[in-house]
Amino acid sequence: MGTDRPLPDLATLRPAGGKRSSKRDQILNVFLRQQAHLSADELFELVRREKAGIGRATVYRTLQWMVTAGVARKVDFGEGRSRFEPSYRHPRHFHLICANCHRSSEFLSSDVESLIEEIAAARHFAPSQSVVQIFGTCEECRTGKQTSTIDGTTTELVFARDALRMAIATERSGLEFYTRAAAMTKDVRGRTVFERLAGEEREHLATLQKRYRELIAQDPQLESRPTFLFFKGAASGLFATGAEQLRKGVNDEQALLIGIECERGSHEFFKRYGERFEDSEGKQVFLEFADEERAHRDLLVREYRSLRERQGRHRRSRRTPIAKRVR
Amino acid sequence: MGTDRPLPDLATLRPAGGKRSSKRDQILNVFLRQQAHLSADELFELVRREKAGIGRATVYRTLQWMVTAGVARKVDFGEGRSRFEPSYRHPRHFHLICANCHRSSEFLSSDVESLIEEIAAARHFAPSQSVVQIFGTCEECRTGKQTSTIDGTTTELVFARDALRMAIATERSGLEFYTRAAAMTKDVRGRTVFERLAGEEREHLATLQKRYRELIAQDPQLESRPTFLFFKGAASGLFATGAEQLRKGVNDEQALLIGIECERGSHEFFKRYGERFEDSEGKQVFLEFADEERAHRDLLVREYRSLRERQGRHRRSRRTPIAKRVR
DNA sequence: CTAGGTGCAAATAATTTGCAGAGGC
DNA sequence: GCCTCTGCAAATTATTTGCACCTAG
Numbered sequence: 001m002g003t004d005r006p007l008p009d010l011a012t013l014r015p016a017g018g019k020r021s022s023k024r025d026q027i028l029n030v031f032l033r034q035q036a037h038l039s040a041d042e043l044f045e046l047v048r049r050e051k052a053g054i055g056r057a058t059v060y061r062t063l064q065w066m067v068t069a070g071v072a073r074k075v076d077f078g079e080g081r082s083r084f085e086p087s088y089r090h091p092r093h094f095h096l097i098c099a100n101c102h103r104s105s106e107f108l109s110s111d112v113e114s115l116i117e118e119i120a121a122a123r124h125f126a127p128s129q130s131v132v133q134i135f136g137t138c139e140e141c142r143t144g145k146q147t148s149t150i151d152g153t154t155t156e157l158v159f160a161r162d163a164l165r166m167a168i169a170t171e172r173s174g175l176e177f178y179t180r181a182a183a184m185t186k187d188v189r190g191r192t193v194f195e196r197l198a199g200e201e202r203e204h205l206a207t208l209q210k211r212y213r214e215l216i217a218q219d220p221q222l223e224s225r226p227t228f229l230f231f232k233g234a235a236s237g238l239f240a241t242g243a244e245q246l247r248k249g250v251n252d253e254q255a256l257l258i259g260i261e262c263e264r265g266s267h268e269f270f271k272r273y274g275e276r277f278e279d280s281e282g283k284q285v286f287l288e289f290a291d292e293e294r295a296h297r298d299l300l301v302r303e304y305r306s307l308r309e310r311q312g313r314h315r316r317s318r319r320t321p322i323a324k325r326v327r
Numbered sequence: 328m329g330t331d332r333p334l335p336d337l338a339t340l341r342p343a344g345g346k347r348s349s350k351r352d353q354i355l356n357v358f359l360r361q362q363a364h365l366s367a368d369e370l371f372e373l374v375r376r377e378k379a380g381i382g383r384a385t386v387y388r389t390l391q392w393m394v395t396a397g398v399a400r401k402v403d404f405g406e407g408r409s410r411f412e413p414s415y416r417h418p419r420h421f422h423l424i425c426a427n428c429h430r431s432s433e434f435l436s437s438d439v440e441s442l443i444e445e446i447a448a449a450r451h452f453a454p455s456q457s458v459v460q461i462f463g464t465c466e467e468c469r470t471g472k473q474t475s476t477i478d479g480t481t482t483e484l485v486f487a488r489d490a491l492r493m494a495i496a497t498e499r500s501g502l503e504f505y506t507r508a509a510a511m512t513k514d515v516r517g518r519t520v521f522e523r524l525a526g527e528e529r530e531h532l533a534t535l536q537k538r539y540r541e542l543i544a545q546d547p548q549l550e551s552r553p554t555f556l557f558f559k560g561a562a563s564g565l566f567a568t569g570a571e572q573l574r575k576g577v578n579d580e581q582a583l584l585i586g587i588e589c590e591r592g593s594h595e596f597f598k599r600y601g602e603r604f605e606d607s608e609g610k611q612v613f614l615e616f617a618d619e620e621r622a623h624r625d626l627l628v629r630e631y632r633s634l635r636e637r638q639g640r641h642r643r644s645r646r647t648p649i650a651k652r653v654r
Numbered sequence: 655c656t657a658g659g660t661g662c663a664a665a666t667a668a669t670t671t672g673c674a675g676a677g678g679c
Numbered sequence: 680g681c682c683t684c685t686g687c688a689a690a691t692t693a694t695t696t697g698c699a700c701c702t703a704g
Contacts, residue, residue, distance in 0.1 A: 022677090023685070041668075055686040060669065076405045078458075080694080081668055096452050107446055115439050115557070120461055123432065123553055124474070125423050127463035131405075134447055136454035147451070226450055230442070348659060348703070368693075382661040387694065389659095407669080408693055 026051055027062045028071065035152035037075055037083040037104060077104065077133070089156040091276040093228075094132035100141040106150055108159070110231035110272065148225050155228065157219055160282045162229035163273045164212045167289065170266055171208060173237025175201040177262065180246045181255045190252050193303045197259075197296055204289065211285060231269075238265045253311075256304040263297035353378055354389045355398065362479035364402055364410040364431060404431065404460070416483040418603040420555075421459035427468040433482055437558035437599065475552050482555065484546055487609045489556035490600045491539045494616065497593055498535055500564025502528040504589065507573045508582045517579050520630045524586075524623055531616065538612060558596075565592045580638075583631040590624035 030047050031038065038046075044059040063084055066072035072084045077097055094112070096105045112132060120127040139147050150158050178198035185191040216222050242262040246255060267290050274286030357374050358365065365373070371386040390411055393399035399411045404424050420433045439459060447454040466474050477485050505525035512518040543549050569589040573582060594617050601613030 039668090053686080057670075057687080058685055061684080076403065078403045096447065096450060096454075098452075099455065105450065105452075107450070109442060109446060112439055112442050115436060115442070116459070116461055119434055119436060119557055120423065120463065122557070123423060123434070124466035124469075125425075125432075125461065125463055126469060127423075127461045128426065129462050131458065131460040131462070132443070133458040134443055134452065134454045135456050135458070136447065136452055139451035142453060230446055230449070350660070366693090380661080384662080384695075385660055 023054060023058055024062050024065065026054065027059055028066065031063075031066070031072065031084070032086055032088065034086075037077075037085050037152075039081050039083050041081075043084070076131075077102075085152065089278045089280070090152065091155070091159055091278070092129075093155070094134075096134045096136070096138070098138035098141055099135055100137050103138065105138065105226075106155055106228065108229045108276075110229070110233070110269075112230075148221060150225055150228055154219065154222075154225065156278075156280075157215065157222055158225050158228040160215055160277070161212075161222055161225075162227060163277075163282070163286065164208060164215065166229070166231060166234040166273075167270065167286070168205065168208045168212060169237040170234055170239065170269065171201050171205040171237075173239035173243055174262070174266065175205060177239040177243040177246065177259065180243060181259065184246065184249075185252050185255060187252045187307060190256065190303060190307060193299060194255075194259075197299070200292070200296070204292070207285070211281075229273075233265065234269050238262055238269060253304070253307060256300055256307065260297055260300045260304065263293050263300060267293035267297060350381055350385055351389050351392065353381065354386055355393065358390075358393070358399065358411070359413050359415065361413075364404075364412050364479075366408050366410050368408070370411070403458075404429075412479065416605045416607070417479065418482070418486055418605075419456075420482070421461075423461045423463070423465070425465035425468055426462055427464050430465065432465065432553075433477055433555065435486070435556045435603075437556070437560070439557075475548060477552055477555055481546065481549075481552065483605075484542065484549055485552050485555040487542055487604070488539075488549055488552075489554060490604075490609070490613065491535060491542065493556070493558060493561040493600075494597065494613070495532065495535045495539060496564040497561055497566065497596065498528050498532040498564075500566035500570055501589070501593065502532060504566040504570040504573065504586065507570060508586065511573065511576075512579050512582060514579045514634060517583065517630060517634060520626060521582075521586075524626070527619070527623070531619070534612070538608075556600075560592065561596050565589055565596060580631070580634060583627055583634065587624055587627045587631065590620050590627060594620035594624060 027043070027047050030050060031043055034043075034046070040060050040063055041056075043063070044054075044056050047054050047059060063072065066084070067074055070087060073087045073092075075083050075085055075095070077083060077095070079102075091108065093106045093108045096107060098104070109132075113130075116127065116130050139145075175198060178194050178201055182191050182194035182198055185194055239262045242258045245258055250258065270286050270290035270293055274283055274290050277283035277286060354370070354374050357377060358370055361370075361373070367387050367390055368383075370390070371381075371383050374381050374386060390399065393411070394401055397414060400414045400419075402410050402412055402422070404410060404422070406429075418435065420435045421439070423432045423434060425431070436459075440457075443454065443457050466472075502525060505521050505528055509518050509521035509525055512521055566589045569585045572585055577585065597613050597617035597620060601610055601617050604610035604613060
């Protein structure tokens with residue numbers, strides 16, 4: 001399985017007062033070629049096997065340098081020694097750690113992350129990074145049968161796969177939402193807006209599906225690998241609850257408000273995960289989509305204001321001011 | 328602040344092949360009197376200050392013994408050495424760790440815990456314990472002003488406070504739910520059941536409020552201390568959404584189903600947190616309540632079945648079987 | 655009386671540091 | 680040429696172990 005994955009542009013790496021050197025390059029090269037979480041000493045062994053004459057201290061010092069340079073991340077599984085993982089094309093994540101075979105598997109949970117943010121805020125604590133580790137026994141150690149895994153080499157792909165799956169679910173539910181909203185909106189202008197947005201969602205959807213197919217082509221096993229990215233909100237599409245509400249029957253104004261809320265959530269979703277991609281096509285796709293969702297939201301907000309204004313001519317304003325209802 | 332908190336019954340501690348000894352007692356005593364997370368060496372220093380002639384190795388060995396005995400828990404904040412915290416009257420929890428002053432603050436989040444369980448299940452991983460650590464800067468280090476904290480000595484009280492607050496919120500919303508349900512139920516039998524449950528909720532509420540007042544009396548600062556236990560579901564009362572649904576108008580049958588669902592959630596809440604209390608009054612109160620909620624639920628289920636049966640005499644069953652709808 | 659606990663000193667293990675020489679910019 | 684990197688060995692820090700002796704059950 002792909003030992004030939006692209007390496008970061010080493011030439012550009014030049015962190016805080018650091019100098020490049022043949023030794024560092026050597027160590028970095030060996031490190032980036034690995035898939036597991038290496039300890040300093042394990043890396044030292046690997047390096048010395050390729051090229052004699054590199055001291056243990058240099059490996060330790062290079063590892064520190066890599067961490068400050070952002071090429072590597074230090075992880076501590078409570079074994080009394082540190083391990084390191086490459087951060088290039090490898091989003092920040094959490095770990096499942098098998099107490100039996102000592103291997104670790106990675107995951108990301110947007111829900112856990114946002115709860116952590118909320119808790120930190122409630123305690124007036126400024127968080128810089130968090131560690132979530134689940135210790136226990138892995139499936140393989142319990143059942144004995146080999147399972148499809150996520151290792152260092154596949155994390156990036158699996159992450160992209162999950163992000164795309166959620167994005168597709170979101171677009172699908174968005175498409176359904178706007179189609180339904182367009183059908184039930186009485187106001188002509190409003191209907192046009194919804195129709196236009198439905199069209200855009202359809203377009204996005206096609207782009208995402210194309211991207212998804214391209215991704216799958218890169219690794220035949222990719223579709224069968226376990227979930228990496230957990231996010232309840234987007235799992236069934238962020239617009240799903242909005243579409244649900246529409247089905248119960250709402251008026252034009254309410255439909256607009258629901259749309260605004262959904263687009264806001266969707267924008268946040270794409271932005272959050274777009275930022276997590278390392279510079280790659282995926283990042284671009286996500287950030288562009290995030291912008292589009294914001295544009296959609298703005299469009300809906302304008303439409304909502306216009307509608308309220310037009311209504312205002314007939315009946316006096318007796319609702320909460322727009323500022324309070326929007327956002 | 329209370330250095331006189333009750334200590335566990337040392338005489339009972341006799342873990343896996345372990346012997347008691349004067350030295351162990353000595354070390355255990357010093358350990359349990361501390362509030363912070365001590366490292367082995369810090370504990371050694373404290374012990375030797377009180378009584379000379381205790382070796383460092385004994386402290387290390389005793390610490391291991393305490394961990395297997397369940398008196399202490401090992402925690403690792405990534406400093407390259409382990410720290411230990413007493414587990415007596417100290418529920419399992421997570422940590423906020425200040426990178427500046429190196430102090431740690433504790434919290435518990437039922438939401439995070441259940442997400443972790445879900446993730447482990449999705450990966451077919453059998454979790455045994457999990458670590459959640461939020462690193463960053465604490466309020467005191469950022470603003471300079473002293474803040475009310477949760478330390479080792481207060482954790483138990485704060486935990487009890489939060490659990491009680493949530494229990495009270497739950498009872499309040501339950502009372503509202505049953506009062507409303509009784510008022511809107513047409514069926515006479517059903518109405519009587521709801522009235523009876525409303526009465527019981529009122530009683531529970533009084534008990535809980537009394538307990539809460541007693542708890543607050545133990546520490547004048549207790550009410551102002553930060554939140555320890557985070558749990559979105561119960562924060563505004565588990566019956567809140569149920570009561571909301573009633574307000575929108577439902578029939579007798581639906582009201583019963585909603586009640587059943589709420590009692591189920593409530594039972595789980597009390598059970599989960601009752602189990603977290605170390606043996607104390609609080610544990611009793613919670614577990615008893617958990618049982619009562621289960622009894623309520625059973626009562627509602629019986630009533631639901633009876634209602635459906637009586638209805639069946641008039642119109643033929645055209646709904647999903649009870650088994651699928653209840654639980 | 656005997657398994658297990660204890661102190662001390664020595665052993666390990668992971669990581670850091672002092673220093674003289676080598677190498678990048 | 681200056682400043683940083685590097686290797687090696689020695690130092691440091693956290694924790695464990697061997698061993699002769701002691702103590703609870």
